[in-house]
Amino acid sequence: MPYVTTKDGTEIYYKDWGDKKGPVVLFSHGWPLNSDNWENQMFFLANHGCRVVAHDRRGHGRSSPAWDGHDMDTWSDDLLTLVEHLDLKDMVMVGHSTGGGEVARFIGRHGTSRVSKAVLVSAVPPIMIKTDTNPEGLPKEVFDGFREAMTKDRAQFFLDVPSGPFFGFNRPNAETSQGLIWSWWQQGMVASFKAAYESIKVFSETDFREDLKKANIPVLVLHGDDDQVVPIGASAHNTVKLLPKGTLKVYPGAPHALPNICAGQVNQDLLEFLRS
Template structure:
């Protein structure tokens, strides 16, 4: 069973598209970039390339400040009124960015913005659970999960009201429960009273 967050969710989709799902029972994509982040003629609701060019410029100009600005702003939703800010999480995010390869982190911007996993999602016949915050400022839900659920043959979407991009950090207990319930084969429809569920089976 495969679980991926953000770009990792795109990696799970690409793995299944490339290698098939014969050895994969289920998959969970959390705040995932799939099917496509970049605005194109075929994907008019995506984000303009200028947004990602801004990320690249920020890294080039001041890598250390870039890795502070992102977590103190949209990644954890710290820029929202009344947000509970964890300085520890911010500095942990900064540390991870600073010890990563500059080229690897820089190239990742192209990967998470331009990778099109539309066909990968269409071929994932296994049960797939999408978990996404409806206030995700990094990977907007309309561009990703709400578009992706329409492509999955056996997909379910749980939306976290007010949820930011960093769901595994900020909503750890709820995420863990949802993961275990899904992976154990729990009756997902019983959760409807607690959250928005969209199911597409064909």
């Protein structure tokens, strides 16, 4: 399996599919998942002539179960190591949920010399937690509850999340997919406990407002207006105001898991944005 080693010795697993001479699309996954969650989009774009690359964040999937480095700066540095290893240029960066934060921090920390466009899907920026400067955010007690539930019984918590708000399966008349639930559970359970636990603080408390202001490239923001995990009012609506060249597309009635529940539409939107 392909790996790249970071400066602290962490091995980062990655997939590199499609036409190596095609347009480059780099994917960043959400919590507590891995690159497998992007396979629908990767398969689709690779079959449309793209080179698609996705990694498992440190402590997730097939990457090293690192004890340290679970913060946005380290994650963006890990991603830069991969980008430089593959010498990716003129790439479109795509991030879902926590991965959207990773994309924002990569741009804010490492610039856009290798990035032509970006897509933030159900993404956590600008900042999730409620603060004096972010009164629309979610109370810290929400994320304390996540940590408590995970410490008490991670296996059950990682069934409850996909069975309910993540895919929107808790909504009346929702068409439930047991396969998606178990796929989420499997991806979550192979993440190291420490990485998954510490990532809750990272995705909820990291402030991306200055990163978004530095994104001097076209950025497409995709978000469902029934997102129960990252509510659109405190995320996408505020994100697009901070982006110099941002465009928001709202998916009516859609949940947090746009790459899964709305895979066909997301695929088309990515392809159109890539070709625009």
